[in-house]
Amino acid sequence: MNEKLIAERKKILDTLGGLPEPVIENKEWLYLLEEETRNSILIEGYFLDEEELEKALSGNTAVSKSQEEAVKYFKTARFIYSLAYENYKTRDFLFGIPLIRQINKELGFEGDFRKEKIKILGAKFEPPENYIENWLEVYIEFTRKINKNFFNYLTVSHAFFEEIHPFKDGNGRTGRILLNYMLISNGYPLIIIKGNKKGKQLYYKGLEETDNQLFSTFKKYKNKPPEKEKVLSILKNLNSKTLKELILEALRESLDRIITARLEEKGEQLEPVGQILKKLGYSTESTRQLIKRGKIIAVKRKNIWFSNENLVKTFLEKTK
Ligand SMILES: Nc1ncnc2c1ncn2[C@@H]1O[C@H](COP(=O)(O)OP(=O)(O)OP(=O)(O)O)[C@@H](O)[C@H]1O
């Protein structure tokens, strides 16, 4: 997925009125929030299906541990994303240590920065033992500057947060909510990082790519606080191809959901992509290829890809 295809999608979303307000009355938004919740806690090993989540959210049945975790995640994300939406609307960016701590706390963790050494389960990388707040200040400054080269910044920002690993627990969930907070603040929908085995492996691989690039930097400041400017200039030149690709691909999926839903709201019809391509004179075999390459904005329903004729036509022309 290249960035240009994402930028073109964003333009289309903006002409359709931009990101819709993230309220659970919006069906598409609720779907994304629920899927994010299920996937994000699955990374930690808590599995629940759609039905169990619905039951937990309705709040009147006995809950399992997975359901408890899901409800905490859902509620935290819902509130934090409504703040992010206000950022987007007012073109402001509320961001800092209080916000980060509060997310961790609402998720059911301590909200205080750790005072002891920590290991990331399954990772070779060792987060810093000292100067957690100093590291976080670098993270905050870096993240506040997100602007040009948005997706590089976003990728590095998330990985850097995970490498600092400021809390005793809940760093993954806190970091993923922060990642979506940044996306929504900039007018993008939330993304879902897949929590199944394959998805998690890819996600961890992406994080490892930045681990390796930052290893010597963290080592250098083992016994003294990080020098802000120096670390910032290192972060600026970092990259994780895998993590960036994962983020872009996930964003494509969410954007396509929101765009097609916005069209439907406006009374436009969706029909099977195969049918549309046939009308436009493409061979039906090209359907899968075009979708895979991100050339078609579509949404999958009961295993069939749906889109809108006009949308397909203009997008194919634009991205020729
Ligand atoms: N090699 C790595 N480098 C940096 N961060 C990593 C690496 N491997 C995993 N992580 C991050 O650490 C998180 C796990 O940390 P922690 O247990 O504190 O968070 P959690 O929210 O409880 O767990 P989870 O994210 O699994 O739900 C992972 O989700 C991931 O974001």
Ligand SMILES: [Mg+2]
């Ligand atoms: Mg954990």
